[in-house]
Amino acid sequence: MEYRTFAPTGQKISLLGFGCMRLPRLDPDKPEIDVELAQRMVDYAYEHGVNYFDTAYPYHEGLSESFIGAALAKYPRESYNLVTKLPTWLVESKEDVGRYLDEQLEKCGVDYFDFYLVHSLNAERVKKIEQIGVFDALVEQKKLGKIRHIGFSFHDTPDVLEPLLAAHDWEFAQIQFNYLDWELQDAKRQYELIEAKRIPCVVMEPVRGGMLHTLTPEAVDCFKAADPEASVASWAIRYAASFPNMLTVLSGMTAMEHVTDNIATMEPFRPLSDEDRKVVDEALTAYQKAVTIPCTGCRYCMDCPAGVDIPKVFAAYNRYATGRSKSVLREAYEAIPESERAHNCIACGACMSQCPQGIQIPDEMKKIAELAAK
Secondary structure (H helix, E strand, C coil), X not given: CCEEEEXXXXXXXXXXXXXXXXXXXXXXXXXXXXXXXXXXXXXXXXHCCCCEEECCCCHHHHCHHHHHHHHHCCCCHXXXXXXXXXXXXXXXXXXXXXXXXXXXXXXXXXXXXXXXXXXXXXXXXXXXXXXXXXXXXXXXXXXXXXXXXXXXXXXXXXXXXXXXXXXXXXXXXXXXXCCCHHHHXXXXXXXXXXXXXXXXXXXXXXXXXXXXXXCCHHHHXXXXXXXXXXXHHHHHHHHHHCCCCEEEEEEECCCHHHHHHHHXXXXXXXCCCHHHHHHHHHHHHHHCCCCCCCCCCCCXXXXXCXXXXXXXXXXXXXXXXXXXXXXXXXXXXXXXXXXXXXXXXXXXXXXXXXXXXCCCHHHHHHHHHHHHHC
């Protein structure tokens, strides 16, 4: 396993991090985790050197924290880093910070978190946490020994990120980073700002919720021509991990084959060469010819007041967009219950402020409903 050094302490952090947002489910439409399979996945990752496990308050509708705490309990506490996040949208006072933290510690069955993030910051939430004094409250919790390192996860523009970085002595920052968002969400500038602050960067969505695993046939062909044995997803993981200021690259793994493939990508790790980067550029150009919706399936937009299953609708459309097969669209769309399809959208906009990708969801729902009707 490849490791990076967390400079303030000299800790060795596995370059592959285990993300706990997309654990295997007993039923794809319900949050309950397939504990037996997920435990085997965690064990395999741990045995192969992964020591960074990332969860959050809302993952699997509150079940993820309890699972990963129990899954890791068999191992010495100092042998792994347990990471979770403050549910910023629920915090209304400084006292709430300690209250939610204590609840999370209890759910995970631990006395402290190694890395603790203020979750999913955007311009609106940055203003909120500053008014409440969230950072100072976290410093107090750190003095009590409940947190080792304080950071944040971010979903907005560089113009919002720059003053946020300057406002406090953050110890690390987590951003969405992949070869599609390098320009699409200006991940390039975000990375540069974090690097200039001299704090490490943690990668989320390196495969963009699986989007950079499926791609289009033309884009897949670019990767397979360059390396027939490598998975398409491994190119995305290597792309993110090749940047020197990356502390760890989180992969939200749903199946054992995801774990084994990601581990193989890091044993040994091969940074992208100049020729490899040309391959990525060629594949990206091929992929961008398909008009897809940049949804990662995070489900932060849910629940919809009108009952629309927004991520499922977008996934059905993207399957069509990447292959342009009307039969694929019909099959995927008709698998969604009628009450959860796009035509039920009332354009209330409740989902808009929750979407980390800034998707104009009502507009897209209207387009998909019209397409489906044809």
